[in-house]
Amino acid sequence: MQQKLIATAVAAALSAAAGSAFALAPGAFDPASIPQVYMSGATAQNGGINNVVRLICTDGTLDAYSTGKQVAYVCTVKAGSPLGAAYDNTAIAIHKESNGGSGNGVNPLINGTVLAFVDLSPIVSGFTGCTVDTVSSIAASGSLAAETVRNCPTSQTVNQIPQVGFSDVDPPILGMASSGPAGSLNLYSPNQLTFGVAVSLPLYRALQTAQGLANDDTAANAPSLSNAMVQRLFQASKVNTGATVGIAGDSNRIYPLRRGATSGTQKTAETYFFNLNIPKQQFTVNAFIAPSASYNSVVASDAACGTASAAPTAGVGVVFAGSANEEVVNCLNRHGAGGRYAVANLTTEFNAFANPASPAAAIDTNYATNFRYVKLNGYLPTIDNMVRGNYSYYSEQVITSLSTLAGTPMNVRDAFVAELGNAANVTTINGSFTKWTDLPAGRQGSGLLKPGIATACKGTFASLGTTPDSDPVNYLTKNPTSALVSNAIPTGVAVCPPRF
Numbered sequence: 001m002q003q004k005l006i007a008t009a010v011a012a013a014l015s016a017a018a019g020s021a022f023a024l025a026p027g028a029f030d031p032a033s034i035p036q037v038y039m040s041g042a043t044a045q046n047g048g049i050n051n052v053v054r055l056i057c058t059d060g061t062l063d064a065y066s067t068g069k070q071v072a073y074v075c076t077v078k079a080g081s082p083l084g085a086a087y088d089n090t091a092i093a094i095h096k097e098s099n100g101g102s103g104n105g106v107n108p109l110i111n112g113t114v115l116a117f118v119d120l121s122p123i124v125s126g127f128t129g130c131t132v133d134t135v136s137s138i139a140a141s142g143s144l145a146a147e148t149v150r151n152c153p154t155s156q157t158v159n160q161i162p163q164v165g166f167s168d169v170d171p172p173i174l175g176m177a178s179s180g181p182a183g184s185l186n187l188y189s190p191n192q193l194t195f196g197v198a199v200s201l202p203l204y205r206a207l208q209t210a211q212g213l214a215n216d217d218t219a220a221n222a223p224s225l226s227n228a229m230v231q232r233l234f235q236a237s238k239v240n241t242g243a244t245v246g247i248a249g250d251s252n253r254i255y256p257l258r259r260g261a262t263s264g265t266q267k268t269a270e271t272y273f274f275n276l277n278i279p280k281q282q283f284t285v286n287a288f289i290a291p292s293a294s295y296n297s298v299v300a301s302d303a304a305c306g307t308a309s310a311a312p313t314a315g316v317g318v319v320f321a322g323s324a325n326e327e328v329v330n331c332l333n334r335h336g337a338g339g340r341y342a343v344a345n346l347t348t349e350f351n352a353f354a355n356p357a358s359p360a361a362a363i364d365t366n367y368a369t370n371f372r373y374v375k376l377n378g379y380l381p382t383i384d385n386m387v388r389g390n391y392s393y394y395s396e397q398v399i400t401s402l403s404t405l406a407g408t409p410m411n412v413r414d415a416f417v418a419e420l421g422n423a424a425n426v427t428t429i430n431g432s433f434t435k436w437t438d439l440p441a442g443r444q445g446s447g448l449l450k451p452g453i454a455t456a457c458k459g460t461f462a463s464l465g466t467t468p469d470s471d472p473v474n475y476l477t478k479n480p481t482s483a484l485v486s487n488a489i490p491t492g493v494a495v496c497p498p499r500f
Helices: 008-016 043-056 101-105 107-111 201-210 227-234 264-274 303-307 325-337 383-387 407-419 423-430
Strands: 036-041 063-066 070-076 091-097 115-118 148-151 157-160 164-167 183-188 192-200 254-259 293-295 320-322 341-347 371-373 394-396 398-402
Touching: 036 101, 036 115, 036 407, 043 070, 043 091, 043 264, 043 325, 043 407, 043 423, 070 115, 091 115, 101 107, 101 164, 101 264, 107 164, 107 183, 107 398, 164 407, 192 201, 192 264, 192 325, 192 383, 201 325, 201 341, 201 371, 227 254, 227 264, 227 341, 254 264, 254 303, 254 325, 264 341, 264 394, 303 325, 320 325, 325 341, 325 371, 341 371, 398 407
Parallel strands: 036 091, 036 164, 063 148, 254 320, 254 341, 293 320
Antiparallel strands: 063 070, 070 091, 115 157, 164 398, 183 398, 192 341, 192 371, 192 394
């Protein structure tokens, strides 16, 4: 989720130290004596998770060991952190597993299923085979600690049952229960995530030309797609070209990129565009086309992205599915670099104007920044448009844990729930989301929204036929006063439209 760019001078310094320097000595992190917390689920929330970890850790002590799908944050907890005084100046390891998306933030917890996490044992022994990633490493910023990212062998994993999960949607929307053999879940919803329709850069420019817009990256000249067009692009038994989206005479194929069945990103797109998973709704259109190509590595090949088909026949070799959003970004970027048209659904923390678009080498930076977010029905995916009810393509974040959770895992969960609903911290997180340079002063681009206290908006989840009822949703920004300041929305514009 994170897209922070490190300053050139800092990158150079890290590069010089890339051979061996650790924030803290590996021997300080003995798994036998230091608490390790295991979290899993939605990739769309990795940026927020990363920033909360940086808020918890003492500057100069944070290393992030990553296999691309798993990351282990090890650091010394700073005094006064959200974990509480008992953890001041003590070491901790917080793991995040991102393979499979939101489904892995629900079912493994309630069924007691093991997932692969970064194995810290080789790190403790002093040899890891991990190398410093100078592009993804991050300098300190305000209350957020610097982070040294280390890319590790994909085989450096160990099986553990996750203790805390993250999902982009409620478990029933994923077709999952909230209880199972291991017990029942507690659910928390600190904020909402902005989703957008992303297209490869060649398609974006072609849409601009067809719609009489300048070929630049300003908000004013962002092209627009309608819901009906997006439905068509992902609809079963359809082969689409530029002509499908209003580019007269354009026969270039548009490659649809999607996620798997357990993805919250995928379920949000299905719910929003096709009315799926909402009880008592009649399906009036065909569902998403099934994937015909998929992969499970952080860097795709052109063939893995669905370009190997000899002919553009319906559903044959043209529909890619990734096990994480980063893989979809990789394929978008590859299609863009290859001059091809492609379309995907993503959360807007994948910054179309920044390189890289994700931490821990999950994004192939050789092909970065070759996609853009389009307007949907004439509106950009910005906080302003969401607050006003003009843009409703977003979902509410869900953090899950067993009701029996206790000790350090419970304290870590509580810290994440609190800080992902904290105005100041989410303002920082929002700073890395996609934004357009010509937006009015004082307006945030895309970002996170927070459930508010307006009782008139209570019952949003119940209206979708899901349980339990969420916190009230009033689409205010994370700034609790709604004052006209950076990353906030003026007073008097908050409304309560349906989420989907």
